[in-house]
Amino acid sequence: MNPKIERIEVYLDDGQEPIQVLTQPPFKARLDTRTLADGAHTLRVVTVFKDGSREEHRLSFVVDNLPDAFVEGIDEDQRVRGEVEFDVTVGDYDRPVEKGGVSPWLYVWGTAIVLFVVWAFFAFSPTAKTMAEEVAQKPEATTEAPAGSGAPVDQALFDKGKALYAEKCAACHQADGKGLPGTFPALAGSKVVADVEAAVKKIIQGGGGMPAFKDLTPEDLAAILTYIRNDFGNSYGGVSVEDVKKALGQGGGEAPAEEKAAPEAPAAPAAGAASDLIAEGEKVFQTNCASCHGPGGEGMPPMFPALKGNDKLKDKTLVIERILKGKGAMPPFSQLSDREIAAVASYVRAKLNDFGPVTEDDVKALR
């Protein structure tokens, strides 16, 4: 209670004597309206403070204990003839309130029944069963396998592919096909391997750090694909030479020989400064070499030798031949133009080491 309050007096209408004086909380006043006449009244609540000051709050209210009679049987302005009978209802506050309308329990049960019917329909009806089959089936059950899946595996192709894989692919993708996580993607369970067309395109065109193996014939490709699609836990089925040729036709990665010839043309501006050549070589390096030799040429010894600070690169001929013909795990990059090979050789010799650049003529002489 506010310590400044002494008491609260409640007056009715213009009465001089309070009908109630409240001194302690809770300040609850009680008024029996049945002792009052129906109509407008005023309630005055006067708060008397300890310092003698007063504050008055007026509140108007209407007592309506005896409402008007309600007539049922004759409407307002209705024309009537002869004898008329009608009901008169008068409000009575003593009469118990009649329970009319709809029981709350009916609402509860009605709601529960409707919801249960909806629930049961979706749980047990044949429509729901069909819906579940159409909407929620496992993808494996509906879209079975990519192209070539289930095709018989040619054992000769498989064996040839195994040998080719060991020679050209295992250095990066590992003998078990699991790759090196974060560096070389796994072939086991690979989506690219499952798709013949995508896999052919990937091998022929390379990309993303993988060199392009344009020298492989369709038979080589069919062999490698047959092997990698049916080993390492994969079972995507065999791939025929015809499948590969079809993929080459569709994939646009066809005719390595043509592409090999094409880049020769822009080799003309050899007059560019050595620095331009080295800058160009850095791009070629990052595209074709960095995945194994590292973006800064640091390599991953002992599998992939470092090129930075490597005295062997002093020998210009060795560098060009290694790029052109490959060795061990390193594939040949003969598909690169003379200009590109000169550029990348210049980059690894002059930028990563302190040796001189290489010219296109040097490459041409060794090709």
Next chain:
Amino acid sequence: MYRNDTVIPFFALLFAVALYLATYLDAQHLAALHGGPREELSEGQIGLLAFGTLFLIYGLIGYFSAWLEGVELRPGRHVPEPGAAVTLVAVLLAVVEAGLSGFFVRLLLDHLSGKPISSAAEGITFGAMMLVGAVLLALYKKFYLGDEVLIEDEHSEVPW
């Protein structure tokens, strides 16, 4: 800044979007390095997603709280004012909730009987059930539940 101000939630959502974007760009970068989309998430992506989700949930809670209780809490009793439209939405959502739970039971029964039911479909159905349930609770709190805000000293130690 008052209790239900939306400034911090806004920046939390902004950070969440930035982190999700960073995750996407990271995936693009890794895909470019590896020559194709990777099936597994990298550790960096998991970390970015985790913090992005943290900010997302924080931001959503902030906005949700502001919507339910108002940006400024005015002392006094607040009487609920459910309208016909809200009631209609609530009824429809209740029916949807019943349908979803029935369908979830259907999926479980099919799964147990050995049919090839996708776990993703079960998860999505259950997630939808939870989402509709959450919306129903929010509607109840917002439009059907009376509330009382007590006077609180502006310089009190709450919230911390």
